[in-house]
Amino acid sequence: MSERTVRSPDPGKIQRVRDHTLPPAVSGVVDEYDARVGDRDRFLWKWAHHLFPKFTLSSVPDGDVEPLRDRKLLGLIFVSVLDDVAEKCGDRITFEEATKVPFDDRSVNHDREGVDREALSFLSDVWDRFAPGVADGPRAGEFEDVFQFDFRQVLNAIDYSYVGNQDLEFVNGSELRTYESHNMMVFAFADIDLIHSPSFDRSDLSTLRRVLERAQRMVRIGNWITTWERELREGDFTSGVVVYARENGIVSAEELRGLREDPDEAAVAAVASAIRDEDVEDVFMRRWQRELTLARRHEGATDSVDVGAYLDGVETVMEYHLASRGLK
Structure with a gap:
């Protein structure tokens, strides 16, 4: 399929997200999130749940698409809470204990001094609901090690951002794309x-992962260019947009550290204005388009999954990113 140009923000997309109803399988968990550790608006969960079918692999049987979108949302909630523990709260102790949950939950120390017990308990509860949805797929034995490897990279990405926010000079654009995109x-x-794809041909896996690598960077770019201003106000300076600005002399590490020490609204606005004046977002939009062009070269190279349809879905995700700036 030929590339399509990502359209300008469409207010109708936002309304479709707002009107989206979370099913009982996940709405109860979102209610618990709001009551126990909630920091993010429910819009984010609706946004993701609405979009999951758009970039579900075509190898998934039609009857499994709906239950898998619920399971993916549970995984997203787990990662989002863990991300907030590390980046917003700077809570290294709780982060260290929580990262044990997916791999060795028996070693988690809920009574460790300084741990946020409520957050850790919630994360454990969410994982207990999420994990069976991974283990019960017909090809779990075949792909579980792949999933565990990839999920470790997600946790490593959060760790990278945590370290980067402690030491701004630690972060560079190349490593950011390598680590943080996960x-x-x-x-x-x-x-x-894949765990729920009986017809997937494993010989397609290598090519598919090349596509996923580029798609992941595309989704990361969409997130960066629509959340960097909020993160700037929050003192999180690991967005690719801000890192690019620092590396290219548009803003300095000293200016950013000053925002963290004294988050004066005028100072934050001045830094944001400097970044906008240099059209940094356009740099990332061009990178996004380049990633798409290269990913599209793999269309038709796999028999058991439709790469073109998958990338169409990733383009749709970008359209929703642009439409929802400032809302998630």
């Missing part, structure tokens, strides 16, 4: 699809 969970979501 926070988007594109590989992990695809692994869940």
Whole structure:
């Protein structure tokens, strides 16, 4: 399929997200999130749940698409809470204990001094609901090790951002693209699809992962260019947009550290204005388009999954990113 140009923000997309109803399988968990650790608006969960079918692999049987979108949302909630623990709260102790949950939950120390017990308990509860949806797929034995590897990269991405926010000079654009893009969970979501894809031909896996690598960077770019201003106000300076600005002399590390020490509204606005004046977002839009062009070259190279349809879905995700600036 030929590339289509990502359209300008469409207000109708926002309304479709607002009108989206979360099913009982996940709405109860979102209610618990709001009551126990909630920091993010429910719009984010609706946004993701609405979009999951758009970039579900075509190898997933039609009857599994709906239950898998619920499971993916549970995984996203787990990662989002963990991300907030590390980046917004700077809570290294809780982060360290929570990262044990997916792999060795028996070693989690809920009574460790300084741990946020409520957040850790909630994360454990969410994982307990999410994990069976991975393990019960017909190809779980075949792809579980792949999923575990990819999920470790998600946790590593959060760790990278945590370290980067402690030491701004630690972060560079190249490593950011390598490590931090995994926070988007594109590989992990695809692994869940593969676990539930009886017809997927494993000989297509290498090519598919090349596509996923580019798709993950595309989704990361969409997130960066629509959330960097909010993150700037919050003192999170690991967005690719802000890192690019620092590396290219548009803003300095000293200016950014000053925002964290004294988040004066005028100072934040001045830094944001400097970044906008240099059209940094356009740099990333061109990178996004380049990634798409290269990913499209793999269309037709796999028999058991439709790469073109998948990339159409990733383009749709970008359209929703642009439409929802400032809302998630």
